[in-house]
Amino acid sequence: MTATDRSIELIKTAAQAAADKLAHDIIAYDVSDVLSITDAFLLASAPNDRQVKSIVDEIEERLGKELGVKPVRREGDREARWVLLDYVDIVVHVQHSEERVFYALERLWKDCPELDLPADAKATRGKTAEHAKLQAEEDSAELGELR
Numbered sequence: 001m002t003a004t005d006r007s008i009e010l011i012k013t014a015a016q017a018a019a020d021k022l023a024h025d026i027i028a029y030d031v032s033d034v035l036s037i038t039d040a041f042l043l044a045s046a047p048n049d050r051q052v053k054s055i056v057d058e059i060e061e062r063l064g065k066e067l068g069v070k071p072v073r074r075e076g077d078r079e080a081r082w083v084l085l086d087y088v089d090i091v092v093h094v095q096h097s098e099e100r101v102f103y104a105l106e107r108l109w110k111d112c113p114e115l116d117l118p119a120d121a122k123a124t125r126g127k128t129a130e131h132a133k134l135q136a137e138e139d140s141a142e143l144g145e146l147r
Contacts, residue, residue, distance in 0.1 A: 003030040003115065007039035007089040010067060011115055014092050017062035018044040019120035021055040024097065024127035027106065028115040040115060042092045045100040045128055047135070049080040055094050056083045063087065097128045 003011075011028045018026050023044035032039040046052045056077075063069050073086040082099045085092040093105060 002113075003032050003039040004089065007032075008115060010063060010069065010087060010090045011040050011042050012118055013062055013066055014042050014059045014090065015044075015117045015121035017059045018042070018055050018094070019118065019124055021058045022046070022051065022124075023055045023094070024124050025100070026117060026121040026124045028117055029109040029112040030115055031109060031112050034112060038086075038089065038091050040090045041105070041109060042090060043095070043100070043105055044093070044124075045095045045097045047097050047128075049096060052083060052094050052096055053077070053080045056080075056085065056092075059092055059094070060085060100128060 015026050015028060023046055026042070026044045028040055028042045030040055044055060046055055056074075060071060060074075069087055071085040071087050074083070075086075076083040081096045082103075083094045085094075095103070095105075
């Protein structure tokens with residue numbers, strides 16, 4: 001069994017919305033063969049809580065306006081460290097970069113096929129590592145100034 005055309009349409013729209021809000025490392029997996037509760041997972045991350053919330057809001061708004069769907073469940077809003085949007089056909093995970101590294105959902109689903117995403121979403125690959133490197137350099141420079 002593979003993800004339905006509808007699930008793929010939802011994933012692509014959500015991925016583009018996330019990319020438009022500068023999400024990092026957007027990736028989608030077809031989990032239909034291993035899970036009966038959903039067809040696909042979309043993973044995205046951001047370097048801060050505010051951006052996580054912005055990405056989630058954009059995905060929810062875009063899927064509502066363009067495809068007429070609303071999530072049946074939205075979890076993690078309060079902390080905005082890991083927000084889950086459940087659309088039944090797809091589940092969207094938007095995580096703070098630290099949670100993304102710690103929980104490493106990609107490891108859990110690496111045996112599932114990746115879904116093709118819009119070019120803007122594909123271009124976000126590696127952004128979390130790039131951001132972490134820049135942050136480490138800034139932190140190191142600040143520490144040097146304090147000495």
